[in-house]
Amino acid sequence: MLARVAARGGTVASHFYVASAEEEIDDVEEYVAGCRPPERNENDHCLMACQVRVSGRRGVLLIDSGYHVPRTVCVMADRLPPHTGELPMDCLSGQLTHGYELSPNHKFAICSINRTTAAGTTSTDRTCIFIGGHFENPYAFAEYRNIFHTLRSRVRRSPEGRLLSGFYFSLRPAGHGAPALTVFWHGTDGQRRRCRLPLSELSQPELLTEPQLEALQAAGRQLRLSPDQWQQLLQRSVDALSDRKFIDRVLQVNERILYELGTDDPPSGWQRPDV
Known part of the structure; x- marks a missing residue:
């Protein structure tokens, strides 16, 4: 993604950095109260971020291929233009609407994802994107989770x-x-x-x-x-x-990531795979 931004010329690519995102946060207010994510967390995917100021107003640009977002999103603290606002997207199972806001301390961008299925059922998940610093450890949960x-x-x-x-x-x-x-x-x-x-x-x-x-x-x-x-x-x-052996190994590693590095509770009778 950075290479594609750089190919357009100028220096904007040098201001982007890798940010981390954690999905399905229950208590968003508590999560974003600190200057960093909680010590125990599951950064589900990574994206590109660039902090901006528009006439002194704070904001951030997000390029999020992890959620297949088809455009650059602008999140302004005051939610005034050029704030992206709600972003509707369809999916195979229904309709999605992404809405964005900055946390009060400007350390996180909060993405509210409203889902409506073809049957009319609705639900909302909230993702917290840490923009207060670069994603520091690509060998922790997020990268493992993406690979497997x-x-x-x-x-x-x-x-x-x-x-x-x-x-x-x-x-x-x-x-x-x-x-x-x-x-x-x-x-x-x-x-x-x-x-x-x-x-x-x-x-x-x-x-x-x-x-x-x-x-x-x-x-x-x-x-x-x-x-x-x-x-x-x-x-x-x-x-x-x-490749049956390859699939079995991927599934085993995926279980270890979920139940040892992550916060999911293993199912009854689960045994640690020897990988």
């Missing part, structure tokens, strides 16, 4: 937040459903379409039907990838889904 997260995806959004195309797959324990990769794209009628492709067929392209091939081509094209880039990305995904 069991849901992998790549998506493309419009600047207005519309989900355009992408694909995703999950790494699951043996016996928990056949492995598969799902692609989604928009048809000529403007409607979003989705196609689930079992690994057994992806591993043998000659078994793919014409509609499945068309789905793959449409998703890759709308991701703005060349045929070679799309084929390489698909092949790497197929290789990962085909």
